[in-house]
Amino acid sequence: MNVLLLLAIILFVLMIFIGGKKGIRSFFSLFLNFAVIVLTILFMLDPHINPVIITLIACVLISYINLLFVNQINSKTIIAFISTIVTIVILLLFINFITEITMIQGFGVEESEELAVFSLYVGVDFVKIAASVIIMSTIGAIMDVSISITTSVNEIFHHNRSLQKKDLFLSGLNIGRDILGTDTNTLFFAFFGSYLGLLIWVKDLSYSYGEIINSKIFSTEIVTILCAGIGIALIIPITSWISASYLVKTKQKS
Template sequence: MNVLVWLGIILFILMRLIGGKKGTRSFLAIFLNFGVVLISILFLTTPKVNPIIFIVVACIVISCINLFYINEVNSKTITAFISTLVTIVILLLFIVIVAKKTMIQGFGEEEVEELSIFSLYIGVDFVKIAAAVMIMAAIGAITDTAIAISSPMSEIFLHHPTISRKELFTSGIRIGRDILGTSANTMFFAFFGGYLGLLLWFQVFSYSFGEIVNSKIFNAEMISILCAGIGISLVIPITSWVTAFILVKE
């Protein structure tokens, strides 16, 4: 039995012991999301499929898995789901513009040598592919932030049912401020952890600071992180407003 199986078993046991039935559903959700990602990769390279439309559908499915399958259908997950969809639409429009203006689509010179034996004339729009990849990278953090805000706001309303809509919204913003810094830094360090080999490449080949910040592959990842941070920032007031609007009936 290889290391992957053992690590999977240990993860399942810990999630089951700590999370109970919800922990089991969370473990299974990992494989469901992995399946959605695999299907997305297959369809994104199909010339007749619009990557933007398909990635929106994929994000909806991922949000349903992470919210409704794990936490069941309730007021907390419904408000988090609505907030996630609104944020995705706003962020997607912004990301498409950024991808076109910054010209980060395609491959950097560090990747060209490995791909030189293949033809890049595959009939797909690389701008839309780049936008789809960035929104897919941000969906997990956006969904996590949305439920992290809607859940305590629902608890606040449960214990203080006479709270006004404005006060509940303000409480959500305060909660979001505590989450914002850690969520943005999580995305930042995930980049450096995943692309440590790229940074070592820059060091070995004596890249100057100017060459690093102008590298396409570096810029593509940094822009992806910044767009994800913008999405996290947007989902906080959106979730706070949607939750307050749905829970408090004035």
């Protein structure tokens, strides 16, 4: 049996055993997310389409799949979805600005040998492509933090409905502070895990620490980590405020 198929079956069985129906939806959401990413790449190849707009649409679809499809439509997932989209819009504008300043778009010197036989005149705005890559790298962490805070704040309010908007907001911030450190470090270790081979290679090439830090490949990943950290930090107060406002308003109506 093909190893990939065997691993997929093991994952599917575990997700059913642990997650039940939600596990089944989570498994199929992997394929839906993959389809969205493939379509996003295909549309980005068209020089007449703005990659930033395509990325924003892709983020909306990915957020819908992972929040509303997997966890079904309810007040918690809707709040998490709205919070994610608001954060993504703010972060996308910020990342587009940062990408133009840092000039991390395009390819590094280390990649020039593999790309020497290809033409780089493809008519695509690599500044916007770089911004799109960064935002797509952060969407998963932002959704994770958003649904975690929304669920926690809802649970707190469920057990103590006398809490006011300020109390719920502060509770969300306290929960977010614990998540902030772990999620940021997760992104950090994911970078070094995926680029460990590259770091070993540049060490064998006798790169100085200055050359490593100033190389485009390294600086691009560092900017991605920092922007993802900013996104995680932004989603915490945004989700806390929206959740607190919704819960208090719902209580007043009832």
